[in-house]
Amino acid sequence: KAGVTQTPRYLIKTRGQQVTLSCSPISGHRSVSWYQQTPGQGLQFLFEYFSETQRNKGNFPGRFSGRQFSNSRSEMNVSTLELGDSALYLCASSLDTYNSPLHFGNGTRLTVT
Amino acid sequence: AQSVTQLGSHVSVSEGALVLLRCNYSSSVPPYLFWYVQYPNQGLQLLLKYTSAATLVKGINGFEAEFKKSETSFHLTKPSAHMSDAAEYFCAVSKTGANSKLTFGKGITLSVRP
Numbered sequence: 129k130a131g132v133t134q135t136p137r138y139l140i141k142t143r144g145q146q147v148t149l150s151c152s153p154i155s156g157h158r159s160v161s162w163y164q165q166t167p168g169q170g171l172q173f174l175f176e177y178f179s180e181t182q183r184n185k186g187n188f189p190g191r192f193s194g195r196q197f198s199n200s201r202s203e204m205n206v207s208t209l210e211l212g213d214s215a216l217y218l219c220a221s222s223l224d225t226y227n228s229p230l231h232f233g234n235g236t237r238l239t240v241t
Numbered sequence: 242a243q244s245v246t247q248l249g250s251h252v253s254v255s256e257g258a259l260v261l262l263r264c265n266y267s268s269s270v271p272p273y274l275f276w277y278v279q280y281p282n283q284g285l286q287l288l289l290k291y292t293s294a295a296t297l298v299k300g301i302n303g304f305e306a307e308f309k310k311s312e313t314s315f316h317l318t319k320p321s322a323h324m325s326d327a328a329e330y331f332c333a334v335s336k337t338g339a340n341s342k343l344t345f346g347k348g349i350t351l352s353v354r355p
Contacts, residue, residue, distance in 0.1 A: 132284070161342070163345075170345055170346070170347045170348060171285075171331065171333075171343075171345035171348075172345075173342055173343065173344070176342060184342045186342075218284055218285065220284075220285075229287040229290065230285075230287065230343070232277075232284030232285040232286070233284050234282065234283050234284045235283075235284055
């Protein structure tokens with residue numbers, strides 16, 4: 129079974145631009161979560177989608193948004209990029225049953241210049 | 242609000258030595274606790290999780306962790322370190338048990354000396 133796939137693997141953008149990251153969950157997984165990982169702040173929860181609805185949200189500004197499609201694939205969008213948005217963005221999927229673990233992708237490394 | 246504290250950012254052990262990575266939690270409700278490992282340029286992989294079924298939890302790759310409520314701790318151990326254990330380790334807590342909203346610690350980098 130294929131794992132969680134995140135594209136692109138690396139991305140370089142300029143301040144003020146916007147970016148869209150993609151995540152394909154493991155087949156059958158309906159829950160998709162996004163995390164931001166930086167050396168200073170560590171791993172921080174962004175949001176979670178389940179059946180195309182945002183179910184949980186972290187403490188990030190409105191510039192960070194996401195969506196989930198009917199096939200459970202998810203995208204996250206960051207508008208008006210800032211230097212501080214440079215990070216590894218990790219997507220994780222889950223069966224969403226009790227005790228079902230998160231399966232993480234290898235992440236998208238975003239660099240904002 | 243729940244949180245986890247991982248003291249220190251780096252631990253170095255010799256191959257074959259005991260590995261001990263510390264994690265203390267703070268939670269207003271009985272927590273669900275996890276340990277994840279991250280190898281360079283990869284995502285996170287679940288090592289083990291505590292969900293109140295048993296206080297001693299065995300995970301993959303020979304790791305285990307013991308939940309101690311009196312000490313609010315969930316330390317990760319492995320009797321004998323292997324070179325392949327070198328990675329970053331994260332402790333995480335969830336209030337609801339839903340794996341989707343985890344609060345992670347800062348992480349500890351484990352180095353293994355030959």
